[in-house]
Amino acid sequence: MFPASRYSCQARRCIRALKIVQAEHITPQLYTALHRRTCSSVSTSRITTHYTIHPRDKDPRWEGVEMDRFVDEADVVIVGGGPAGLSAAIRLKQLANKHEKELRVCLVEKASQIGAHTLSGACLEPTAVFELFPDWKERGAPLNTSVTEDVFSILTETRRIPVPMLPGLPMRNHGNYIVKLGNVVRWLGEQAEELGVELYPGYAAAEVLFHDDGSVKGIATNDVGIAKDGSPKDVFERGMELHAKITLFGEGCHGHLAKQLYKHFNLRENCEPQTYAIGLKELWMIDEKKWRPGRVEHSVGWPLNRNTYGGSFLYHLNEGEPLVALGFVVGLDYTNPYLNPFREFQRWKHHPFVARTLEGGHRIGYGARALNEGGFQSIPKLTFPGGLLIGCSPGFMNVPKIKGTHTAMKSGMLAAEAVFPKVTAESVDSETAGLHVPEYAEALKNSWVWKELYAVRNIRPSFHNYFGLGEYLGADYNQLKPAKDCTPIEYPKPDGKISFDLLSSVALSGTNHEGDQPPHLTLKNDDVPVSRNLAIYDGPEQRFCPAGVYEYVPLETGDGMRLQINAQNCVHCKTCDIKDPSQNINWVVPEGGGGPAYNGL
Amino acid sequence: TMSGRVIVGVKRVIDYAVKVILFCCCNRPIYVLIFYPVVTHLTLCLLANVSQLTPGDCCTRETIRTALAMGADRGIHVEVTGKDYETLGPLQISKILAALAKKEDAQLVILGKQAIDDDCNQTGQMTAALLDWPQGTFASEVTLEGDKIKVVREIDGGLETIKINTPAVVTADLRLNTPRYATLPNIMKAKKKKIASMKPADLGVDLTSRLEVLSVEEPPQRQAGVKVETVADLVAKLKELGRI
Numbered sequence A: 001m002f003p004a005s006r007y008s009c010q011a012r013r014c015i016r017a018l019k020i021v022q023a024e025h026i027t028p029q030l031y032t033a034l035h036r037r038t039c040s041s042v043s044t045s046r047i048t049t050h051y052t053i054h055p056r057d058k059d060p061r062w063e064g065v066e067m068d069r070f071v072d073e074a075d076v077v078i079v080g081g082g083p084a085g086l087s088a089a090i091r092l093k094q095l096a097n098k099h100e101k102e103l104r105v106c107l108v109e110k111a112s113q114i115g116a117h118t119l120s121g122a123c124l125e126p127t128a129v130f131e132l133f134p135d136w137k138e139r140g141a142p143l144n145t146s147v148t149e150d151v152f153s154i155l156t157e158t159r160r161i162p163v164p165m166l167p168g169l170p171m172r173n174h175g176n177y178i179v180k181l182g183n184v185v186r187w188l189g190e191q192a193e194e195l196g197v198e199l200y201p202g203y204a205a206a207e208v209l210f211h212d213d214g215s216v217k218g219i220a221t222n223d224v225g226i227a228k229d230g231s232p233k234d235v236f237e238r239g240m241e242l243h244a245k246i247t248l249f250g251e252g253c254h255g256h257l258a259k260q261l262y263k264h265f266n267l268r269e270n271c272e273p274q275t276y277a278i279g280l281k282e283l284w285m286i287d288e289k290k291w292r293p294g295r296v297e298h299s300v301g302w303p304l305n306r307n308t309y310g311g312s313f314l315y316h317l318n319e320g321e322p323l324v325a326l327g328f329v330v331g332l333d334y335t336n337p338y339l340n341p342f343r344e345f346q347r348w349k350h351h352p353f354v355a356r357t358l359e360g361g362h363r364i365g366y367g368a369r370a371l372n373e374g375g376f377q378s379i380p381k382l383t384f385p386g387g388l389l390i391g392c393s394p395g396f397m398n399v400p401k402i403k404g405t406h407t408a409m410k411s412g413m414l415a416a417e418a419v420f421p422k423v424t425a426e427s428v429d430s431e432t433a434g435l436h437v438p439e440y441a442e443a444l445k446n447s448w449v450w451k452e453l454y455a456v457r458n459i460r461p462s463f464h465n466y467f468g469l470g471e472y473l474g475a476d477y478n479q480l481k482p483a484k485d486c487t488p489i490e491y492p493k494p495d496g497k498i499s500f501d502l503l504s505s506v507a508l509s510g511t512n513h514e515g516d517q518p519p520h521l522t523l524k525n526d527d528v529p530v531s532r533n534l535a536i537y538d539g540p541e542q543r544f545c546p547a548g549v550y551e552y553v554p555l556e557t558g559d560g561m562r563l564q565i566n567a568q569n570c571v572h573c574k575t576c577d578i579k580d581p582s583q584n585i586n587w588v589v590p591e592g593g594g595g596p597a598y599n600g601l
Numbered sequence B: 001t002m003s004g005r006v007i008v009g010v011k012r013v014i015d016y017a018v019k020v021i022l023f024c025c026c027n028r029p030i031y032v033l034i035f036y037p038v039v040t041h042l043t044l045c046l047l048a049n050v051s052q053l054t055p056g057d058c059c060t061r062e063t064i065r066t067a068l069a070m071g072a073d074r075g076i077h078v079e080v081t082g083k084d085y086e087t088l089g090p091l092q093i094s095k096i097l098a099a100l101a102k103k104e105d106a107q108l109v110i111l112g113k114q115a116i117d118d119d120c121n122q123t124g125q126m127t128a129a130l131l132d133w134p135q136g137t138f139a140s141e142v143t144l145e146g147d148k149i150k151v152v153r154e155i156d157g158g159l160e161t162i163k164i165n166t167p168a169v170v171t172a173d174l175r176l177n178t179p180r181y182a183t184l185p186n187i188m189k190a191k192k193k194k195i196a197s198m199k200p201a202d203l204g205v206d207l208t209s210r211l212e213v214l215s216v217e218e219p220p221q222r223q224a225g226v227k228v229e230t231v232a233d234l235v236a237k238l239k240e241l242g243r244i
Helices: A009-025 A033-036 A083-098 A125-130 A181-195 A257-267 A339-349 A352-358 A405-424 A439-445 A448-455 A502-510 A528-538 A576-579 B057-070 B082-086 B090-104 B123-131 B185-190 B231-240
Strands: A071-077 A106-111 A149-155 A161-163 A197-201 A204-209 A218-222 A224-228 A232-237 A241-249 A277-285 A295-301 A310-316 A323-331 A362-372 A386-389 A521-523 A550-552 A562-567 A585-587 B004-008 B022-025 B028-031 B050-056 B074-078 B106-112 B133-147 B150-153 B158-165 B168-172 B195-198
Touching: A071 A218, A071 A310, A071 A528, A071 B074, A083 A125, A083 A181, A083 A405, A106 A241, A125 A405, A149 B074, A161 B057, A181 A197, A197 A204, A197 B185, A204 A257, A224 A295, A241 A257, A257 A386, A277 A576, A323 A339, A323 A352, A362 A502, A362 A576, A405 A439, A405 A448, A439 A448, A439 B195, A521 B057, A528 A550, A550 B090, A576 A585, B004 B090, B057 B106, B057 B185, B057 B195, B090 B123, B123 B133, B123 B168, B133 B158, B150 B168, B150 B195
Parallel strands: A071 A106, A071 A241, A106 A197, A149 A295, A241 A386, B004 B050, B004 B106, B050 B074, B074 B195, B106 B168, B133 B168
Antiparallel strands: A149 A161, A204 A218, A218 A241, A224 A232, A277 A323, A277 A362, A295 A310, A310 A323, A521 A585, A550 A562, B022 B028, B133 B150, B150 B158
């Protein structure tokens, strides 16, 4: 602080006196050891300041603030600029142009640019792209790398057991393309704009709006200019309301608005809970001599044990430079709270079969995202008055193939085809103000998407059953065993050449958020992390978050820990919302434009 | 308030949170990461009739729309393509800005102080020189006083206050204000606003570069330091390295 020598004798005496008073205040507390630890929350300042947990109408700081929203109307509003949302938008406009009808289609996307939040392997099955754009090649679709080699392995710690890719196996990739999905999504965005879709990247859908009759009216975009403590800043502006005859929700795996819709319309009463995995991915520039363009490698086994679902992928791209996309998937139904998916990924890279490709190479990208594992049995009711669900949000992923893009796109296209006649009809015969289009679910049931998912419905559930029979364990967040019943895992230290530490990886994702805003990882109860997650499960969120958002740090005063949420690191993967054993974390959308800056990942 | 046109320059640069990775191939750097739009320091709203221009390639129209959504009245896109775009630097941009300022009969040109991609801190100054106008650079406060402008400048020694005649060039420092958000209703309105397109040749500007890039390299890796025990050791080590 201030060097004492600068002060007069009198000042020094004062400072000394103050120090004594300070020390007196921090006298040992009269609690017992147990009380002290669980009481740590008493002295913590509020973690969650978001208005979804602390409503603004009861908050004195918001008195007199203008809360009216600008309202605009469209025919169709689409939430999410991913493969499903964009395919739906494109198909709607294709139909509108073909039938010479006017149709206003607005699409909102939380990323600052279309494609910036897209992350996938990806080995694309091009059926849906070919259907949407038969002239995809002339239009310059970035499908540049045909699969030429398909390799499947079971890994042990030092060796590799090859598994032949016989024709008929769902994992076979003949006819597929290795793509940078972010680039495909960006290209879809360009096609959509050309067709007249109104794209609004940088604006997140934060709220679902309802008519008086309970049907969906549209969405409202996020407010901007709220300070970290939840108070309004000078630049505060309300989001706007986009009303539509029908709203298509394509938020991707575990969308936050979809979560609300499931509850509101009871869409999950007749299906299994969705189960998930986390996928972590890196992009590497490798030594040209090791580059085998078109080569697809998948593995299972090491470093995961027999009870943990997961595996790896490694794809050699062919876009001019020696790039490989590689990654690791871990099922989120794992039981050991000490498991750290990021570190499993890092240590997998050291396996001789993988390391030999990466040696001498350079890592240039990193990212992570949750993906669906539930398959056919987890598909919820898809339609409700005023809206419907498309893409990975309800979840059409073919799990053994680990492909969901083609089915997501097809679901978007089918949605558009079902919705189009209803939104362009002269007179609408609807019970509710928001249109209900159950024809979409019918169309899906009669399509190749349904056949494909039905055929593989038992493969993933059979993983956990000894006899290989299909079995559902329930939701992922219920699978963790208490920490005292589990063994901590010794992970090797990153070597800085093939494996890396978490924070330098997060930096590579380019993620960032406006710092002065309420953390968007909201807690229903600020006390639960320490009293339950840490006490029983040793704080699994500090291990399963691939971006280092959650940290248990010692309290500044006295004994005990508190949860620190580094919201700016978030890469929007949704794993915390899925795996939190207390289901206390509710991921909501931050100010639009924030999040990762994936470039063709 | 001041009557007359204000021209604000907008540059599309890489997102500051993104890590830039450099790969060199045949003497020309290939940037692996693409550019994300960042609208740097726009000061608006005090002055009427604000127009905007962005020299650059065709992907900048979105950046201009964001700026229009933040309150500008008109957008001007000066299209520069191909070889000219690769060698575009502060000198060429200042020539374009100067020509536009004359053409639009502007009273004030507001630019950013220093872009995060080239770090040059030159365009504002060069523009003022080409126009023979006064300049108020690194402005953290700008107030109109009659037909003069009072500018508080952030300089190494502290704050300097100057008063300059109009027409003038001002470059904005970070502390000038908190940029307002471009809200969605404004973005929608901006989609309907016209963006005028023109070429440098229309302004009579010659874009030839006086610079030739010889090489682009990453800075050298930081070497580990060496600890020595005594001053004599230090002197010996320095002599060994040929430093003294």
